[in-house]
């Protein structure tokens with residue numbers, strides 16, 4: 467299976483915040499943003515492995531700034547590392563006020579997607595090649611984040627999380 471570069475999975479998604487997307491403060495509902503982020507991450511992971519993918523997990527999502535009614539939601543998604551059948555997708559979100567021409571950071575998150583075969587079972591994905599320094603840093607950190615999320619999901623024994631343990635215990 468041929469490896470693919472990180473940038474081959476890069477996508478940008480834009481949405482306009484309409485009244486039906488907002489809460490009583492006139493800001494974008496968090497749940498609506500998560501819905502769009504899920505779709506963006508699904509497209510990016512599908513581009514990497516050329517197969518249908520399922521959301522396996524979403525890492526902690528904190529909302530730095532609300533996105534206002536009438537503003538544009540700008541989502542960038544790119545696979546940061548591929549494992550065996552799963553991929554970590556890095557997402558960054560900005561709000562854009564196109565009238566006054568400025569952009570503000572809204573949030574950042576990591577989603578994990580699993581590629582599925584025609585029987586709906588996890589299937590192998592191509593390895594990912596980071597090319598830039600930023601992609602390399604995301605790639606390097608992905609193993610630690612994977613170990614943490616698998617421990618929290620009860621799918622990994624903390625004793626086996628060597629990369630994560632190395633952060634706390636220096637030899």
Ligand SMILES: CCCCCCCCCCCCCCCC(=O)SCCNC(=O)CCNC(=O)[C@H](O)C(C)(C)COP(=O)(O)OP(=O)(O)OC[C@H]1O[C@@H](n2cnc3c(N)ncnc32)[C@H](O)[C@@H]1OP(=O)(O)O
Pocket residue numbers: 504505506507508509512513516517518519520521522523549550551552553578580588615616619621
């Ligand atoms: C054709 C080209 C298309 C291109 C363009 C497509 C565009 C198309 C756009 C679509 C955009 C919509 C995208 C929305 C997608 C949904 O909304 S999907 C709906 C929500 N998600 C679900 O319902 C998933 C339900 N869960 C499951 O089906 C299964 O638990 C899973 C996720 C498939 C995992 O299966 P499993 O039997 O537990 O398998 P297991 O062998 O233990 O683990 C498989 C992998 O999952 C990982 N994993 C399992 N649990 C976790 C966890 N909690 N955290 C992290 N990783 C985990 C494992 O580490 C393993 O990874 P690898 O080590 O192999 O790399």
